[in-house]
Amino acid sequence: MDSGAEGGIEADPRYRTLVSARRRLTWVLSATMLALYLGFLLLVAFNKPLMARPVGSGVLSIGILLGLAVILSAIGLTAVYVRRSTAVYDPLVDAIRADHGG
Amino acid sequence: MRPGLLLAGLIAAATLIGPAVAAGGAVRSGTNWTSILMFAAFTAVTLGITRWAARRTRTASDFYTAGGGITGFQNGLAIAGDYMSAASFLGISAQIFTDGFDGLIYSIGFLVGWPIILFLIAERLRNLGRYTFADVASFRFAQAPVRSFAAVSTLTVVLFYLIAQMVGAGQLIQLLFGLPYEYAVVIVGLLMTVYVLFGGMTATTWVQIVKAVLLLGSATFMAAMVLLPFGFSLEALFARAVAVKTDLAAASGSGDAAAAGRSIMGPGNFIRDPVSAISFGLALMFGTAGLPHILMRFFTVPDAKAARVSVLWATSWIAYFYLLTFVIGFGAIVLVATNPGYFDAAGGLVGGGNMAAIHLAHAIGGNAFLGFVSAVAFATILAVVAGLTLAGASAVSHDLYATVIKKGAADSAAELRVSRRTVLFLAVLAVALGILFKGQNVAFMVSLAFAIAASGNFPVLLLSLFWPGATTRGVVAGGSLGLVLALVLTILSPTVWVTVLGFADPIFPYSSPAIFSMPAAFLTIWLVSRLDRSRRAAVDRAGYRAQQIRAETGIGVDAAHAH
Numbered sequence: 134m135d136s137g138a139e140g141g142i143e144a145d146p147r148y149r150t151l152v153s154a155r156r157r158l159t160w161v162l163s164a165t166m167l168a169l170y171l172g173f174l175l176l177v178a179f180n181k182p183l184m185a186r187p188v189g190s191g192v193l194s195i196g197i198l199l200g201l202a203v204i205l206s207a208i209g210l211t212a213v214y215v216r217r218s219t220a221v222y223d224p225l226v227d228a229i230r231a232d233h234g235g
Numbered sequence: 236m237r238p239g240l241l242l243a244g245l246i247a248a249a250t251l252i253g254p255a256v257a258a259g260g261a262v263r264s265g266t267n268w269t270s271i272l273m274f275a276a277f278t279a280v281t282l283g284i285t286r287w288a289a290r291r292t293r294t295a296s297d298f299y300t301a302g303g304g305i306t307g308f309q310n311g312l313a314i315a316g317d318y319m320s321a322a323s324f325l326g327i328s329a330q331i332f333t334d335g336f337d338g339l340i341y342s343i344g345f346l347v348g349w350p351i352i353l354f355l356i357a358e359r360l361r362n363l364g365r366y367t368f369a370d371v372a373s374f375r376f377a378q379a380p381v382r383s384f385a386a387v388s389t390l391t392v393v394l395f396y397l398i399a400q401m402v403g404a405g406q407l408i409q410l411l412f413g414l415p416y417e418y419a420v421v422i423v424g425l426l427m428t429v430y431v432l433f434g435g436m437t438a439t440t441w442v443q444i445v446k447a448v449l450l451l452g453s454a455t456f457m458a459a460m461v462l463l464p465f466g467f468s469l470e471a472l473f474a475r476a477v478a479v480k481t482d483l484a485a486a487s488g489s490g491d492a493a494a495a496g497r498s499i500m501g502p503g504n505f506i507r508d509p510v511s512a513i514s515f516g517l518a519l520m521f522g523t524a525g526l527p528h529i530l531m532r533f534f535t536v537p538d539a540k541a542a543r544v545s546v547l548w549a550t551s552w553i554a555y556f557y558l559l560t561f562v563i564g565f566g567a568i569v570l571v572a573t574n575p576g577y578f579d580a581a582g583g584l585v586g587g588g589n590m591a592a593i594h595l596a597h598a599i600g601g602n603a604f605l606g607f608v609s610a611v612a613f614a615t616i617l618a619v620v621a622g623l624t625l626a627g628a629s630a631v632s633h634d635l636y637a638t639v640i641k642k643g644a645a646d647s648a649a650e651l652r653v654s655r656r657t658v659l660f661l662a663v664l665a666v667a668l669g670i671l672f673k674g675q676n677v678a679f680m681v682s683l684a685f686a687i688a689a690s691g692n693f694p695v696l697l698l699s700l701f702w703p704g705a706t707t708r709g710v711v712a713g714g715s716l717g718l719v720l721a722l723v724l725t726i727l728s729p730t731v732w733v734t735v736l737g738f739a740d741p742i743f744p745y746s747s748p749a750i751f752s753m754p755a756a757f758l759t760i761w762l763v764s765r766l767d768r769s770r771r772a773a774v775d776r777a778g779y780r781a782q783q784i785r786a787e788t789g790i791g792v793d794a795a796h797a798h
Contacts, residue, residue, distance in 0.1 A: 139780050142790070152787055159354045166354075170347045171516055177340060177502045178512040184336075185501020192473045194500040200339040203347070204554050210350050211550045215543055218358075223540065226788050233790060 142233050151225045158217060162210050173203050269606030270411050277449075277610050278426065281442045281617075285430050288438035295647040298435035298654060299366040299629050300534040305440055307541035311548020313440045314532050316447030317622050318345070318523075318549070319556050321403060321615040324450065325589045327557070331564020332571070332591035335476070335499025338564055340506060342557035344516060348523025349553065353546040356524055358539035359700055359786040367626075368530040369634045372695050375778030376707040377771055378643075381695075382634040384711050388691040388718050389527040389630035392684045393623050394668075396528075397661070399680040400623070401669030404616040410586045411593070411609040417670055423617060424666035430621045431628070431658050436535060439621045446618045449611045451552065454559040457592075457608075460599045461566030469562075473500065476568040483572060499568070507746075514750035515682075521753065522685030525692030528626035539789055560592075567591040570598040620665070628657040682747060683725045690717035690752035698760050700786065703779035706772040709764030717756025724748030 142148050176184055176199070184196030296302050305313070323345065331338030364370035369385030401420055408419035430438050465471035481496025489495055506512045523529065533542045571577050571584075577594045579585050584594065596608035632654035637645040645653075695714040698705045725731060727743040764772070785791045 139784060142784050142788070143780065148784075148788070152783070155787070163351055163354045166347055166350045167520070170343065170520060171513060173343065174340070174506065174512040174516045175509060177506045178509040181502045185497070187500070191470045192477045192497070192500055193470050194336070196336055196501050197339065197473075200336075200343055201558075203343050204557065207346050207350050208551055208554050211353055211547050214350070214353055215547045218543060219540075229788050230790055233788075 142229065145229060145233070147225050147229055151222060151229065155218075155222055158214065162214055166207065166210055169203055169206055173199055269602050270609040271606075273606040273610035274412070274613060277614050281426075281438075281445065281614070282429065284441045284445070285434035285438040288434035288441065291437055292433070292435040295366070295633075295650045295654070297437065298651055299531070299625070299633065301435070301437040301440055303535060303537050305535040307536055307544030308548055309440070309444060310532060310536050310541070310545035311552065312447045313443040313535075314529065314545060314549035315552035315556065316443035316450075316615075316618055317529060317532065318553055319447065319450055319615065320400070320619045321407065321612045323557075324454070324560060324612060324615065325407075325592055328560045328564040328567065328592040328595075329589045331561060332567040333588065334503045334505065335480075335565075335568075336501055337503045337505035339561060340502075342560065344519035345523070346550070346554055346557060348520050349546060349550040351520060352524045352529075353543065353550070355697065356530075356700070357533055357542045357546050360530060360533045361536065361539045361542040362786050362789040362792055363782065364534055366531070366534060366633045367629050368527055368692065368696060369630070372692075372699050372710065374699065375782045376699070376710065376775050379639045380707055380711045382638050384695070384714050385692070386630040386634040386639075388687065388714065389634075390627055391718065391722070392525075392527060392688050392692070393627040393630075393661075394664075395680045395684040395687070396526075397620060397623050397627075397665045398668045398672050399684070400616050400620050401665050402672050404613065404620070405669055405673065406587075406589075407609075407613055407616065410590065411613070416673055420666050420669040423620060424662045424669075426617055427620045427624060427665075428658060428662040430617070431624050432655055436625060439618070439625055440532075440535060442614075442621065443618045446611065446614045447552070450615060451556060451559075453596075453604075453608050453611055454556060454563065457566065457595060457599055458559045458562040461562055461570070461595075472562070472565050472569065476565045479568055479572055510750060511746045514745055514747040517753055518682065518686045518689045518747045518749035520689075521693045522687075522689035522749070525688030525696065526684070527630065527688075527692070528622045530692075531622075531626050531629065538792075563592055563595060567595045571595050574598065624658055624661050624665070627661050628654045631657040682730075683721070686721045686725060686747055686749050686752065687718055689749050690721040690756050691715070694753065694756040694760055698757070702761075702764075703776055704764050705760060706764040706767040706769075706775040708767045708769065708772065709760045709762075712763040713756045713758075713760030716759045717752050720752040720755055721748045724752060 177196070184194065184199070186195050187193060188195055188198055291302075292298050294302070323342075327338050327341050330341065360368065360371050363374050367385070367389070369382045369389075372385055373381035401423060404423045405416045405420040408414050408422070409416045412419075414422075430442055434442075462468075462472060465475065476499060477496045479496075480499055481492050484495035485492035506515070533545070536542050536545055571591055571594045577585055577598075584590055586593070593605065593608060593612070597605040600607075632650050636653045637643065637650045641649075691714050694717055695710045698713075699710060724743045725748055726736075727741065728746060728748065729741040729744070730746065732738050732741045732743075
């Protein structure tokens with residue numbers, strides 16, 4: 134690929150949209166996952182009594198509920214990324230590839 | 236037909252020699268014939284797969300990446316298979332059996348690395364690479380230094396992971412089949428060699444898929460049987476488990492029995508201080524994104540879309556699996572802890588603490604189901620070992636031999652030859668180390684593999700993908716520092732320095748090195764790259780634009796992949 138072809142693709146507004154929008158989604162979702170997980174670990178490290186407290190009148194604790202929530206959020210965030218990629222980024226990539234070869 | 240003959244020989248070995256040896260060892264411990272038959276049946280099926288795959292494995296591309304012909308769904312199952320090791324199945328359910336909540340912390344850590352791989356790495360990896368993650372890490376850099384680093388780092392991670400699996404396999408077979416430990420390790424080494432040597436990635440992937448389906452199926456059955464008497468209510472299961480633990484505490488005469496019973500619902504001593512908590516979390520979360528045998532799986536699918544789909548499937552299966560182990564662990568409290576038949580005279584679990592899930596299988600489905608679950612657990616180790624060996628072999632043949640030594644001029648046949656020799660060498664090494672490390676605590680080796688992957692491979696991969704300023708010197712210096720620091724700090728940590736080496740006080744007080752070694756790697760890459768004024772550095776930085784276009788759109792991939 135010569136630098137002329139690079140310039141051509143980089144000048145394509147669809148390419149710039151693709152790169153900037155996908156980067157934003159990437160960092161937002163990664164930061165969310167990191168925050169949820171480290172938040173859970175820090176609660177375990179700093180506030181054990183809170184995590185052991187029952188949610189209602191039964192034995193199910195806040196810690197177990199939060200843990201299950203982190204597991205479900207991992208699947209949820211993955212699904213968000215896949216849906217957005219399929220709906221928005223794949224058509225952009227296909228259009229760019231059709232016009233610039235590849 | 237050398238492969239055919241060898242296969243026939245090995246089937247004979249697995250079905251005849253296995254029980255014969257086991258019969259000899261029957262004096263020492265009970266021989267479980269159902270387990271051995273189940274195990275022989277599974278081995279026969281997987282060897283059949285290998286034979287089928289061997290006919291299709293001709294080029295280096297077939298051998299390393301199944302010719303890129305695996306679908307996203309299949310690859311998702313194979314990834315889940317690579318990841319749901321016997322250590323997670325037996326280890327995590329055993330930890331829940333003992334401590335309750337603390338086992339959940341492990342499961343979550345192993346899971347959250349997957350979204351990170353998807354968001355940051357999977358698609359870009361598929362667009363840029365061909366066989367190994369070093370293809371991607373060295374895309375715009377000088378090939379020889381970056382690939383040499385990647386090969387050393389891959390082999391280090393693979394070796395520590397491999398030792399842990401071999402020792403685990405040896406103990407499992409010794410306990411389940413009544414075989415001597417050394418025989419068990421040799422059988423694992425032999426079978427793994429056959430899968431990888433003749434079937435390559437196609438066989439390894441299909442063995443992984445078969446095993447993933449069996450493991451998910453039997454875990455689902457166990458969880459359903461546990462929940463059935465409770466009307467599928469988790470709350471009812473937890474309440475019964477707390478009652479059982481309270482009764483056990485009261486029977487052993489501990490002070491506050493009710494508090495002891497409730498303790499399984501909250502955090503225990505697993506996470507002691509915040510620094511260890513974050514460090515452990517970083518190692519698990521980012522280590523997954525640096526494991527070479529996992530990254531290699533993204534080259535078995537045809538394109539970036541399929542890579543994405545495979546992560547969605549893998550994440551869902553792995554999450555489902557960890558939810559099942561959670562139920563299984565609590566099921567073991569209710570069904571195993573209440574039955575004195577599963578405990579020896581000293582009050583310990585028969586066969587050791589890790590056998591909670593195996594005893595639960597017996598409590599649910601008798602000897603036949605016990606045999607089935609044992610065979611699946613063993614198959615799990617075999618499949619993981621095969622995947623690891625393939626990753627190690629590709630690092631030597633593709634990165635070191637074809638690119639560094641032959642400067643890219645090696646033909647496919649020669650590369651394949653080197654690869655197969657490496658497989659043999661790694662198998663012998665793994666068996667030798669497995670026997671050498673007999674009886675050692677292996678948990679630290681797995682955590683070390685994750686810490687090294689998070690501190691060496693991950694920073695190099697991330698910055699080469701996302702930071703235009705990174706240079707050859709920067710990534711090699713930073714990656715190497717991260718690798719060495721993770722290694723040294725782990726040796727100085729309580730697990731190795733005190734428990735294994737027997738010194739009184741640890742020099743490094745925290746349980747995981749990642750919180751220091753990972754930022755050190757990132758910082759060094761940044762600093763060295765910034766100060767790099769070499770001619771190569773200019774080439775490295777200029778190469779980012781072309782790399783980014785290919786990473787984001789996949790333009791140029793098809794041409795590069797034409798065989």
